[in-house]
Amino acid sequence: MSEVRVAPPIAPGSYPYAWLFFAVWVAVLLLQIVALAIAFGRRRRARAGARPSLKLQVAAGVALLVLFAVGAAAVHAARNISMEAFALRRAPWDAGFGIVAQVNAFPAVTGRCLIAALLWIPGLWLTMDARCRAGVGRRLPLAAIAWLGLLPAVAGVWRWSATLADAFRASINVPFAEHHAILERGAALARTRLEHFARAASWAIVALAVVAAIAIVAGYARRRAPARPVAAGSPRMALLASGIAFALAGVLFVVARPMRAENRLPWLPAQQDDYRWFDTTTPELVGADAITGGPLVHVWPIAGDAAGAVFELDGHEVAADSLVDRLWRTRQEFAQRHPGEEFDGVVVAVVNRAAPYRAVVSMLRAAHDAGYAHPLFAFTRYEFADRPLFGRLRRPRASATRATLIDATDVMFADSPLGGETGTLVPLADFASYDALAGRLVELRRVGEPVVLDLAHLR
Amino acid sequence: VAVVGRKLLLVVSLATLALAVNHFLFHWVLFTDAQLHRWLFNV
Numbered sequence: 225m226s227e228v229r230v231a232p233p234i235a236p237g238s239y240p241y242a243w244l245f246f247a248v249w250v251a252v253l254l255l256q257i258v259a260l261a262i263a264f265g266r267r268r269r270a271r272a273g274a275r276p277s278l279k280l281q282v283a284a285g286v287a288l289l290v291l292f293a294v295g296a297a298a299v300h301a302a303r304n305i306s307m308e309a310f311a312l313r314r315a316p317w318d319a320g321f322g323i324v325a326q327v328n329a330f331p332a333v334t335g336r337c338l339i340a341a342l343l344w345i346p347g348l349w350l351t352m353d354a355r356c357r358a359g360v361g362r363r364l365p366l367a368a369i370a371w372l373g374l375l376p377a378v379a380g381v382w383r384w385s386a387t388l389a390d391a392f393r394a395s396i397n398v399p400f401a402e403h404h405a406i407l408e409r410g411a412a413l414a415r416t417r418l419e420h421f422a423r424a425a426s427w428a429i430v431a432l433a434v435v436a437a438i439a440i441v442a443g444y445a446r447r448r449a450p451a452r453p454v455a456a457g458s459p460r461m462a463l464l465a466s467g468i469a470f471a472l473a474g475v476l477f478v479v480a481r482p483m484r485a486e487n488r489l490p491w492l493p494a495q496q497d498d499y500r501w502f503d504t505t506t507p508e509l510v511g512a513d514a515i516t517g518g519p520l521v522h523v524w525p526i527a528g529d530a531a532g533a534v535f536e537l538d539g540h541e542v543a544a545d546s547l548v549d550r551l552w553r554t555r556q557e558f559a560q561r562h563p564g565e566e567f568d569g570v571v572v573a574v575v576n577r578a579a580p581y582r583a584v585v586s587m588l589r590a591a592h593d594a595g596y597a598h599p600l601f602a603f604t605r606y607e608f609a610d611r612p613l614f615g616r617l618r619r620p621r622a623s624a625t626r627a628t629l630i631d632a633t634d635v636m637f638a639d640s641p642l643g644g645e646t647g648t649l650v651p652l653a654d655f656a657s658y659d660a661l662a663g664r665l666v667e668l669r670r671v672g673e674p675v676v677l678d679l680a681h682l683r
Numbered sequence: 684v685a686v687v688g689r690k691l692l693l694v695v696s697l698a699t700l701a702l703a704v705n706h707f708l709f710h711w712v713l714f715t716d717a718q719l720h721r722w723l724f725n726v
Contacts, residue, residue, distance in 0.1 A: 299711075303714070303715070303718070306718045306721075306722070307718075310718075310721060310722075319718070319721075319722045320722055322718070323715060323718050323719050323722060326715040326718075327715065330712055330715070334708075365690070365693055365694075365697070366690075366694070367690070367693045367694035367696075367697040367698070368697060370694065370697050370698040370701050371697065371701050373701060373705075374701055374704060374705060374708075377704075377705045377708055377709070380709075381708065381712050384712060388715075388716075388719075404723050407719065407723060408720075408723065411716050411719050411720065414716065415713065415716055418709065418712060418713060419709075422705060422706075422708075422709040425705045426702060426705055429698055429701045429702055429705065430698065430702075432698075433694050433695070433697075433698035433701075436694045437691055437694050440687060440690045440691060440694065441687065441691075444686075444687045459685070459686075459689060462689040462690070462692070462693055463689065463692070465693060465696070466689075466692045466693050466695075466696035467696075469693075469696035469697050469699065469700040470696050470699060470700075472700055472703070473696075473699045473700045473702070473703035474703075476700075476703035476704060476706065476707040477703055477706060477707075479707065480706055480707045480710045480711070483710040483711060483713070483714045483717075484710045486714065486717045487710055487713045487714060487716070487717055491717075491720040491724065492724065494720075494723035494724065495724070495725060609724065611721070613717075614717075614721050617721070617724055617725065618725075619724060619725035
């Protein structure tokens with residue numbers, strides 16, 4: 225017996241432009257290592273009076289920004305795959321690929337950018353320190369330590385990605401409904417973890433900024449009468465740097481606003497209805513009962529033939545006069561396949577609202593005579609969601625209303641007008657269209673009333 | 684005092700920028716989660 229192997233949906237490290245990002249990272253990494261080595265050498269020479277230049281560190285910083293940009297572009301390319309799939313400019317299933325690619329890209333990009341940044345910072349610090357010792361420029365501002373508070377945020381991205389990757393792996397080879405539930409649970413857990421780390425990062429940034437502020441004030445108090453002039457740098461440069469930092473922060477807050485609006489609005493749970501139940505030509509109603517399954521009977525009208533109808537049983541066309549036999553056979557097959565299991569007598573009826581009423585009654589008669597006394601009348605409606613960035617989304621949802629069929633024989637044997645059942649008696653003879661019948665059934669079931677459909681006295 | 688004031692202003696501005704980066708990173712990453720829910724909405 226051959227073993228079926230399913231490749232995991234997540235190929236480690238797979239995302240658009242992964243190789244380009246890797247190549248740029250290696251190049252930037254080498255530059256940072258060289259810059260760091262030179263910074264070490266310059267710091268030693270600075271003691272001998274040399275004045276090191278900042279150009280190499282600035283170039284290394286610019287290279288770091290290029291790395292960030294390439295990484296962000298790789299994530300954006302993956303994101304764009306999903307957006308294009310949502311807009312149906314590419315295959316719908318590509319949306320899933322784009323999401324998995326982002327789950328792959330985020331930890332790789334943030335991790336490699338962090339390594340490069342951690343190599344750049346000591347080089348910059350050593351060079352600025354060397355310049356300060358040589359009497360030019362100033363040391364790396366103590367304020368920069370606030371940026372170390374971002375480390376938990378990066379850790380949060382890794383944790384988020386790992387949690388989602390676990391959910392994707394767990395969703396392999398599981399039924400449709402369970403697949404969605406696993407991914408939703410994984411996403412909720414990943415989000416909680418990401419929020420936790422982001423909050424920790426915010427507090428760490430604030431705490432480190434407070435430490436820096438205290439150190440600055442304490443240092444000022446100690447150096448009230450400095451023995452040697454303190455290299456304070458140009459006041460204009462310090463104000464300009466602060467202004468640029470505030471402006472960049474404002475830009476980031478504004479750019480994040482649309483994503484924030486989307487991220488804050490809760491989603492409706494993933495849909496789990498069986499597509500076989502969908503038919504937007506059923507009466508526009510919302511039934512109070514769930515569709516539990518069972519043989520599926522469709523009733524369609526025939527264009528140009530007001531009295532004619534087409535019947536389908538589980539997707540196969542069936543002649544009107546053989547529907548009862550086919551349903552009986554289905555019941556027998558159920559008994560053979562599920563020995564010892566109780567037969568529930570449920571049949572799912574998906575009936576077009578324009579189907580002739582006589583055909584509907586004929587279908588119900590066949591169901592009753594084959595032992596399917598509990599029809600579930602299925603209805604389809606569209607459900608809408610208005611999203612800030614994705615716009616108005618819609619999806620079909622199926623619901624049903626349940627009834628119990630009886631006829632004159634049941635009434636006679638049970639010696640009761642309800643044929644031994646309980647609930648409200650609804651004679652099929654009281655209606656002239658399926659629309660009217662469906663409306664009445666839904667009305668009764670909405671108030672929790674069991675419905676007994678009487679096949680007797682039909683005209 | 685002016686020097687200390689400028690240094691403190693730099694602390695506040697750099698911390699604000701770091702907070703903005705954290706905020707942006709959080710929503711940028713979480714937008715993938717929004718895409719996942721968009722995908723599951725009517726996949």
